[in-house]
Amino acid sequence: MVAANPLFAGGHYYKKFQATVINDIWPEVLFFSLVGAMVTLVSEMTPHSLAISNQMLTVLGTVLGLVISFRTSTAYERFSEGRKLWTNIAIASRNLAQVIWIHVPFERVNKATGEKRPHLEVVIEKKSMINLVQAYSVAVKHMLRGEGGVYYSDLYPLISFLPRFSTHVERADEEDMLPLWKASNMDHDTHKTIHESNIVSRASTMPPSRSNSFPLPDSTGSDELTESEKRDSQFWYNSQGRLKRSKTFDPEAALPVLPSEHPLQPARNPPNASIYDFFPFLRIIKLITRPFRHHHKKSEPELPSSARGRSFTGKKIRPEAADSNVPVEIALFLTTYFSSLMRQGLLTPASATAMNSAISSLQDTVVNLERIKNTPLPFAYQAHLRISLWLYLFFLPFQIYSAFKWLTIPATAFASFLLIGFLEIGQEIENPFNYDLNDLDLDIFCLAIQRELHEVTAHTTPDPESFIFSQWNQPFAPGDRRNAREMMDDVEHSYHGLDTGMHHIRKTLLRSWRDVDEMTRHS
Structure with missing residues (x-):
């Protein structure tokens, strides 16, 4: 998204020009x-x-100006509402991750055997579900851009562990495939020509593809990257959707590296920019020379509308709407996890309400985003x-x-x-979810959610007593600058009086208020 103002301030003039109409x-x-x-x-x-007479010029011009102003204001309201709804996704994702990570207990007991479940097993369970929360926003991004299916380099690694079939994999066939993967396979066949035209992704250098819903075992158990993975981690997609070598910015490298049965499409695939985008009048020459240029050339595969650029006159080609059930399926798995926690009695009523509200908020937000996109x-x-x-x-x-x-x-x-x-x-x-430079930067929003969720899971959920009563805490400053440990150890102090202790504490807090009020006000 180009937001710099004014037009000629700073660099990237070509982007600012493309952002104009x-x-x-x-x-x-x-x-x-x-x-x-x-x-x-x-x-x-x-x-x-x-x-001719200009009597009608003023009246009609004023009315037309008001109507155009109303049209633009209405479109901006949709743009602004889209941004607010993405904020709701970020808030709901953060709240849901906090409930899963902090409120769902780490200490578990296997009811069948009565044995304590391994701590690692519980952490893997919770982290996997938080990865699904991250995948939800990514799936919504692709849905809004008219990109169906799950075979994208920023989405597939997060949901590849989900079950493929409704029955055991050995007895499963195409008819048993669950909707999430069934629709993705159909979408893959629709865009087969895209893969044949060398649109590559990080998965192109991955290990051999798998044939069922289970990941390939890691025979080494090592955390070291292979040489191909090291080379692959140095790539990121530039503004034209092409691979660009970059050692400083590669969000895809933070995702799991898993095999895929289909080549993964890029996380973002905007239309290519050409000289015609800067000199639109040259499109006339392009039209004249088209029969000669394509006379001896093999016809190019047709790209989906989301990857096309402009028409002959220079107008942007709007991507077609794509029916995507991926966010719905991910929400179903999150709801299933919530139901499992409730059956095991692992959530308090307040935590259960918060978790259910967060999942509902995610689904409500996606419905409203679809309303903006599909209701011109x-x-x-x-x-x-x-x-x-x-x-x-x-x-x-x-x-x-x-x-x-x-x-x-x-x-x-x-x-x-x-x-x-x-x-x-x-x-x-009016539809701010595509690749236009005036659209919302959905990739940045998804990466921000990813960072926040990883920050949540980095929290160690310590016992409050382990850090509150320490020498690094001065809770009564500036009225009393002793640390918490000193105050607790000084049992002779008036704070510890059975009848007068709270009175002296309140006097200290009142003194702190007077000091703060005096220190923070300008004379």
Whole structure:
């Protein structure tokens, strides 16, 4: 997402140019400028004047401006709501991870045998479910971008341990495959041409693929990376979705390295940028030379709409909506885990309520995100508004010629650029989940959630008594700057009085308030 302001502040000018709507509106601006040039040339070079009365100019211009302003404001509300909903996903993910990691007890007893469960077994269980929480946001990201299935380098490693079939793997066939993997296989077949066109991912250098739902055993048990994994960890995808060597930024390297039966697609696959994105008028040359360029060339595989760039005129091609059940399936596994904890009596009522609320919040948020993505403004409204604007701009040079003369041409071009630009901006931001530079950076949001969840699991959940009553804690400062251990050891102090102890503690806290009030106020 390009958020720098103003346009020429700092570097990355090419990104800022691509973030504008110039490529989308230049054909219309050119057309109306030519209309203005035609009106001016005919009126100046012939005895016929094409000027007409401008009585309707002010009234219609004001009304049209208000309608376009409303259109843009409505689109920005959808953009802003999308950002708020992603904040809800981050909050719910964090809360759910905290409940799983802290409130679900580490000390467990096997009810069947009465033996204490190994601590490592419990930690693996809890960490695996928190990985599913992380996978949920990643699955939502791919769903909103019209990318179905699970075979992505940032999603598959997090959910590869989930069961594939409804029955035992030895008796399972295609009909027994669960919806999550069934839909992913169908999606993989749909985009088979993408894999054949050398769109590679981190999984391309992984060990041989597996044939069932169980990961391959690690024969070495070593944490050392192989040479291929070391080389692979130095790659990350650039803004064009191509692999780029980078030793400083590789989020994929933080994920598990697991074999996949299908080649994994990149975590992000935006359309490629070309010279035509910076000089849109060159697309005319591209159209003229197309028969000669493709005469002796093998036809290129058709890319999905999410990976395409622009049409011939330069307008962005909107990705098609993709039905994805991945977030729903992940939520079902999280709910199943919640149900298992309840059956075992491992959650208090308050913790159970918090966990259930977090899972429900995740699902509610995704439904609202789908609503934004799949509910554009009605076609009749958009068509009527655009046709009205075209008619207004078409008759504009006829109305302003008598006052502007030769300046009619630049005046028409400027008015077209201004009004059509605002109209196009509304259409640009009403669906803020794709790869456009004006869209929300969903990858950054998912990486932020990933960092927060790992921070939660890094917490050691110590007993509060182990760190509260220590020499590093001065709870009564500035009224009493002794540490907690000194206060507890000094049994002769007035704080320890049976009847007067709390009175002296309150006096100290009151003194602390007076000192803080005096020290923190300006004179």
